[in-house]
Amino acid sequence: MRNDVIKLSGYKKDNFYIMVAKSTCQIRGITMGNIRPTYIKRVAIELVEKFPDQFDPEDYEHNKDKVEELTNVDSKQMRNKIAGYVVRYMNRGNN
Secondary structure, three states: OOOOOEEEEEEEEOOEEEEEEEEHHHHHOOOOOOOOOHHHHHHHHHHHHHOHHHOOOOOHHHHHHHHHHHOOOOOHHHHHHHHHHHHHHHHOOOO
16 A cells, blocks of 8 residues: 555544545645546547537536537536536646
8 A cells, every 4th residue: 555645544433443544635635626437528528629619618608508519418417517527628728
């Protein structure tokens, strides 16, 4: 086990030792971002690469409409997650 990635700390509660795993980011006070499934990232990156002029890095509502127009995603929740990642991806300068 790598100590720089996972640290274990234990505390006693009701005569049982409970082990709590803490990542290095939690210990150092760094907040971590949302973890998105790979397929959401893959679809969003593919859309931005194929249609870079169709998306706006500042307009989430516009991107929602474009994701619905350019894909066959059935659920609103999936469409919204893809559109949200498009905004994040484009704002990182990856477009």
